[in-house]
Amino acid sequence: MKQVQNSKKILVLSTTLLLLGCSPIDSSNTGVLQSIINSSHELTIQTVEFSSTEIVTNVGVTLFDYITGEEIAKVVVDDEGKAVFPGVIQDTAYKITISRILPSGEWLEQTEEEIVYDENKPIVSIETFNTNNHSPLDVPVVLQNPELPNGCEITALTAILNYYGMKVDKLKLATDYLPKQPITKKGNTLYGPDPNLAYAGDPSKKSGSYYVFAPPIVEVANNVLFEHSSEFRAMDLSDASKKEIINYVQSGVPVLAWVTIDLKKPRTKGAWVIQETKQNHPIYMNLHAVVVTGYQNGKVSVMNPLSGHQSIEENVFFDSFKSLGSHAIVIL
Numbered sequence: 085m086k087q088v089q090n091s092k093k094i095l096v097l098s099t100t101l102l103l104l105g106c107s108p109i110d111s112s113n114t115g116v117l118q119s120i121i122n123s124s125h126e127l128t129i130q131t132v133e134f135s136s137t138e139i140v141t142n143v144g145v146t147l148f149d150y151i152t153g154e155e156i157a158k159v160v161v162d163d164e165g166k167a168v169f170p171g172v173i174q175d176t177a178y179k180i181t182i183s184r185i186l187p188s189g190e191w192l193e194q195t196e197e198e199i200v201y202d203e204n205k206p207i208v209s210i211e212t213f214n215t216n217n218h219s220p221l222d223v224p225v226v227l228q229n230p231e232l233p234n235g236c237e238i239t240a241l242t243a244i245l246n247y248y249g250m251k252v253d254k255l256k257l258a259t260d261y262l263p264k265q266p267i268t269k270k271g272n273t274l275y276g277p278d279p280n281l282a283y284a285g286d287p288s289k290k291s292g293s294y295y296v297f298a299p300p301i302v303e304v305a306n307n308v309l310f311e312h313s314s315e316f317r318a319m320d321l322s323d324a325s326k327k328e329i330i331n332y333v334q335s336g337v338p339v340l341a342w343v344t345i346d347l348k349k350p351r352t353k354g355a356w357v358i359q360e361t362k363q364n365h366p367i368y369m370n371l372h373a374v375v376v377t378g379y380q381n382g383k384v385s386v387m388n389p390l391s392g393h394q395s396i397e398e399n400v401f402f403d404s405f406k407s408l409g410s411h412a413i414v415i416l
Contacts, residue, residue: 220378
């Protein structure tokens with residue numbers, strides 16, 4: 085990058101020399117050249133959490149020419165949450181994007197801002213959704229009761245969408261967006277949907293209603309994101325490892341995860357016949373869903389739709405998560 089910037093300076097100097105002609109370089113000409121050399125400055129981008137303004141260090145910053153859209157430089161912030169771009173020009177417009185860096189190494193853009201460089205204000209602070217790893221993500225508390233006694237999944241999703249700035253309501257999502265199929269009984273046999281396709285019952289009912297797994301919640305999330313013209317997308321993260329879950333959370337991405345309500349072994353009672361496959365589905369009696377918001381010192385922070393923010397020993401949490409089949413989703 086330095087080589088490119090130096091080449092640009094050489095080009096500017098060469099052009100200036102041509103304009104000056106072959107006359108000797110007097111003191112006035114020297115002043116012109118010096119002013120060109122001094123026209124380049126250094127821009128520092130400071131990345132901070134939007135909720136606390138504390139620094140974040142796990143993001144990438146890209147600088148673009150505002151007029152042409154050409155990428156100028158791409159920098160991972162340092163231990164102080166700073167990305168430095170030398171060679172910027174006074175009173176020139178630039179576009180800056182902040183990207184979360186996924187565990188795969190992919191850069192996913194999350195924030196965009198335009199600035200005009202001012203040498204008197206060489207440090208520009210930009211807020212991001214990312215966490216500083218020292219405190220949980222600021223996912224708002226959204227409680228399922230009393231309206232949705234069996235609606236932990238859609239309530240947890242509502243909290244994540246609210247975290248991303250979307251004003252959505254849990255009841256509207258449960259009523260208008262969540263795919264649902266009733267549980268019916270013929271003789272002594274219960275019939276119901278595949279939880280990977282639809283919610284079993286009605287989450288607003290205390291009895292006769294059960295749960296849903298990740299794919300329908302992903303569907304709900306993507307429909308809402310599309311309607312809000314959001315560039316975010318929901319993704320099924322089921323079968324993710326403990327490390328993957330932690331990496332997502334520490335890169336600023338809350339994770340909706342299925343665990344048991346008491347964090348003990350899954351309890352089942354009876355079964356229903358899945359209408360599409362005619363297979364028996366054991367009915368989980370203590371299934372629950374929470375939003376993972378942080379991890380530090382061997383403890384997982386969650387937003388629990390029944391009780392709000394809480395901290396859980398990592399082994400207890402992930403044992404429960406795996407015991408139910410490792411169901412999870414993220415919005416990126």
